[in-house]
Amino acid sequence: MGNEQIPQIAPTAPAPHRSGDQRTTPPGPAQWLVDRIAAAGELLTGRPVSLYAASVLRIGYGLLYLIFLVREFPHRDEIWGPGSPWTPALARQLFDQTGWNSILTLSDSRTYFELCYALALVTSVLFLLGWRTRVMSPLFAVVVISFHARAIFMTDGGDNLILLMSVYLVLTACGRRWSLDARRHRLKEAGAGNAPRPVRSHLTRQLRDARVTLTTVVHNCGMFVIAAQVCFLYGSAGLYKVQGPSWGGGTALHSVLNLELFQPWPALSHLVDEHTVLIALAGYMTVLLQVAFPFVLFGRLKYPVLTMLLGMHIGIAVLMGLPLFSGAMIVADAVFLPDRFYAFLPHLCRRAAQRTGTRRPAPGRAAASGSVPSQGRPGVLSSKR
Template identity: 35%
Template sequence: MSQQRTTLEKDAAKKAAPEAPKTEDAAAPDASRSSTSAPGTPVAGFFAFLGSIIASAWMAFANTIGDSIAFVERWLFNGKKALYGIAVTRIVFGVIAIGLLASNFSTRLYTFGSGSAWNGEIAEPVSDFPKIWLFSAFHAVAANDVAFTLLYIALMLLAVLFMLGWRFRIVLPVFFVMWIGFIEMNDMVGDQGDNMFRIALILMFFTDAAARWSLDARRRAKREWFPEGSSPNQIGTVLHNLALVALTAQVAFVYGSGGLFKAQGAPWASGYAVYDPLQTMRFGTWPVLSDLITAWGPMVAIGTWGSILLQGAFLLALLSRPTRLIALFGILGFHIMIGVLMGLPWFSLTMIAIDSIFIRDRSWKRLSAGIARRWRAAVVRRPADVGGAG
């Protein structure tokens, strides 16, 4: 009996005892299965590093996109840009129109009117513009000398009002229509400056070109139609700035394509292309000056290759202040040389007028303040000198 009781106690103790832990050999397969995903292994570290690189690159890209959008939004909406520059464009364009009309007044009938009928454009214009009724005023009266002269004088008066910025929103469309109709009367006397003039006039419809240095600016100072921050004001700001972007793109196309076209020509690559036109009767308008400029070979090469580099790199050079100064002074000298040496003043002035938008407003204001200060000093000094002389 006692032996049976002892056996039962041993069985109960055996059941109640906890299971022995697995041996190292038994646990080895599980350990090997989990070793590849352990946090401290090289493979896991590599994937963690790669993930952090991708996340950082994505965050940098997203921040760049966000900053770019914010910059564009601020640039478009936070005020009209280049108001003084586009005002200079308006003024110089007016000077160009007045100068061209005045210099051709004595030969207006021979160049554009009834005297030019020999070229056949009165019967069948080369340009499509005179065939459009909106631009056909000059073509309709080309054979009538009196009517043509009256329209000619009216266009000169419009050019004066355009330059002064008087009722610009009304004057600009009328001036644009009449100017295009006039300038397309004789295709033989035009140049590429006419195309840029026309493109810039179209874009000026969307700019506030009379906001500075104009009669409209004086009137607007007394009464503003649309208050700051209003929807019409914001729309006008965006259209103005977008028109400047379009005008900048057009200038970039002209200079960039011009530089690339020159670079592929043998005379330009060889460095003597500047010499050729200055020795022709058509473009060598100042023979003595042309001979002086082209007498030294290295100067011809510098002018040839320099014009290619200047035109090709003009837009990129505007991105920083030091290079912008070099580009603007360089392009100014470039057009002055073309206007003087090659007898193309109106083309050169057109490009100079458009390039004025790349000069900052604060620079124009400093220039204006300096001129006004010297003018006041001269006016004050003059009566004193007259009184002293008496």
């Protein structure tokens, strides 16, 4: 037995390469498409996007429409009321042809109109504050549609944009941030923090998850539609300007500054119009910004573009006397700022308030300040004196 040899074990051959194991090879076009669809689905259903931006839109358009209604309060009867040259009967005839509708034409009574106007003011305030936003956002959209349709021949671009945004905001969760709803939710969560949560059935949890997913999808779709609307607005405006000879020749802004209809301050308009070269460059820059706007949204170049657009809209409000249109466009541009920017704003404001409101104490009063406690043990400081 001692002369027996131990049989040698032959080395195992490497396993044959399987066609399904392709981890090191890059994915093909089909797999890339599947991954992109999965990423888009996760973006759409994972979490609500741009909650702060939606709240900014709610606050901005609620405030703008409130200012608009208050500004036109002395002229409300001539614009929307029974005393308007465009009578409710004529408005109803137009509605039969266009398909519009308005709650203001349900009655020709002046009392009914005054109640509707008061309802519009209250609705704008509550929508601005974010009180019961699920109910107030559709009511705000009805108010904007009704007043827009009642005096459809007296509207401008600002009214049209506010009308569209009020409808889109119905789809969004615009009351999750900076609202009375958010404050009430925080207080409710704080009050129920230590309380035991009720046991829910499996079906109840599924229905709750389905509701949350549906709300998230509708909100995200609404925000994407708002962003697409703004891109379409800028892109189409820039392309229309390119086709005109006045914008190509650099004389468009010169012509606008000399229109009496758009001269709230004629002396300021004439002063700006004296700088012909700067006026021509501003016209070319306006066309370039509007055409390039949809293509710079996915990079850091969008921040200087948004800053220049802000300056352009402020110039339109001051020089042309269109504050409602400029305000509506500025609020619409806010949808492209990320949530981290809005989340940082309160910290920035508090820091600025501390820097401006806190004064350096006098040398003799530094020891008397009670804000900084003594760092030593009790009695140590007195024993050293």
